[in-house]
Amino acid sequence: MGDADSTDGSGATASAVASATSAAPAGGLDARLVVDRGAFSLDVALTAAPGDVLALLGPNGAGKTTALRALAGLAPLGDGHLRLDGRSLRDTPPEARPVGVVFQDYLLFPHLSALDNVAFGPRCQGLSKAEARALAATWLDRMGLAGHASVKPRRLSGGQAQRVALARALATRPRLLLLDEPLAALDARTRLDVRAQLRRHLAEFEAVAVLVTHDPLDAMVLADRLVVIEGGRAVQEGTPGEVARRPRTDYIAHLVxxxxxxxxxxxxxxxxxxxxxxxxxxxxxxxxxxxxxxxxxxxxxxxxxxxxxxxxxxxxxxxxxxxxxxxxxxxxxxxxxxxxxxxxxxxxxxxxxxxxxxxxxxxxxxxxxxx
Missing domain, CATH: 2.40.50.100 (RNA polymerase II/Efflux pump adaptor protein, barrel-sandwich hybrid domain)
Structure with missing residues (x-):
């Protein structure tokens, strides 16, 4: 999932980092993600209230994808904690977590229609085929794709595939939505349109969303708060406006x-x-x-x-x-x-x-x- 992580040598010190360890919200996400991969280590604290969109921003190899994998349960924590709505997920297997994921390349099942791609998660949660397909149809309609229910992924445009992947993630009613570079595979014109649509859907999402990106515009437009990661550590945190007005590293200054x-x-x-x-x-x-x-x-x-x-x-x-x-x-x-x-x-x-x-x-x- 995404980039391989390596130390970037930013040299940022703890004193240069806005606090990421404020009191955890009553519901939502409260995590300290500590992952040791030998030459690379991640140690990042994340908190977000229900309805928040949190963007992890940083250069390739900074640790963004490792953080996302830890939240999804695909990278085991060596230390730290992970609580969602007050419930510890540290030892919960990935398939049992109330987490939806939109991958960078969407990873739609090529042999299934758009409808059945979206219905897959609800079916795994125990809904009957008819119930899952009815729910999937509702989500496709919300995404403006009601007319594409029977279409296979290879016949979808990049923007349509992205919306099917988002519908598939949301159809399971996750309490945490993870988006791994969700706009990276789109051309410039499509990206503009899909970014606006994604902003609308995230505004309606009532749980926590975590967006991983290296694109500052995606982060500024879509997120309520940014956590900038360099070398496996958070070097700055704040609203998009705060980060843009007061950059604390050369990387952030270059971005803005x-x-x-x-x-x-x-x-x-x-x-x-x-x-x-x-x-x-x-x-x-x-x-x-x-x-x-x-x-x-x-x-x-x-x-x-x-x-x-x-x-x-x-x-x-x-x-x-x-x-x-x-x-x-x-x-x-x-x-x-x-x-x-x-x-x-x-x-x-x-x-x-x-x-x-x-x-x-x-x-x-x-x-x-x-x-």
Whole structure:
């Protein structure tokens, strides 16, 4: 199921992690997942109330899939606990857990129709064939697939197969729904439509849903809370807005499109350990992060003398690439950073790898916050 896990060397410390061990909800999920796989170990605490959608976000090899497998009972816990609605599932076999799973490749039974794929779980729970098929028909109708009940998986589009897989998982009335990269197999246009449909279905789901993804847009759109995992540990947790506004690792900053630095704040100045000082609009004292978007960076061929920007650095163009309708410049030098500019501006500056330019950022366009 998904990626193999390996240590990513992020070096994140426990002090940089938002607490994931708050009081467990009366119902819902309360887990500390500890899995030892030799060269890789996972130790992540997760809590979620009924109705919550929790997204596990992180790079390949971070431990997201191992966490999902532990919740499903497919990876045994070496330590920790797993409680769902107050009931321990630690020693409960996978088939006896009130858990529904939507796999990355959906894993629909190729020889069964869409209707019988959805009816499979209810049949395993003891419903008669007629009862299970009636329930499956109801779920297909809710997914907008009533006209595809007799269709085999090979004749379904990617979006239709995803909805059949979701219906199959929900038809068993799970108390925990696990979604393993549920949109990864879709093309860009289909992904947009299915993401909107999935958001609606998850909003109606009354139990806990846990979504594993490496796509920040999927996480931001679908989840109520994010847990970012790197190297088998949670490095940040919060609402999508909180995580996007205050990234705490380079990985998260890259995902949300920010330049991120760590240093020591003294008033409006943050001095970096291995770099220059950055002047900010925020007044802080102590360890601090500073972040600003690539669009806040202005490039000049000569050192600016008329600019009101208080931050000016001499940098070298390391690379250029298209980024939407703009050009993103990868810059090294006094302060490594990324800058976004229009194609016209890049041409006027005659930007190319190796050229030296000056980068400026206004203090008001930076955001500093405690580390």
């Amino acid at each position: 499109g920010l330049n991120l630095y760590k240093g020591h704040a003294d008033g409006h100045t943050v001095r970096l350990a291995d770099g220059p000082a950055i002047i900010t609009a925020d007044d802080l004292t102590g360890p601090a992060f500073v972040a600003f978007p690539p669009g806040a960076v202005t490039l000049h061929r000569d050192r600016p003398t008329q600019s009101s920007a208080r931050n000016v650095w001499r940098v070298r163009v390391a690379g250029l690439e298209s980024h939407g309708d703009q050009i993103r410049a990868d810059l090294t030098g006094e302060l490594p950073l990324a800058a976004d500019l229009t194609t016209v501006a890049a041409a006027e500056l005659d930007l190319h790898p190796g050229v030296t330019v000056w980068a400026s950022v206004k203090a008001a366009q930076t955001h500093a916050y405690p580390a």
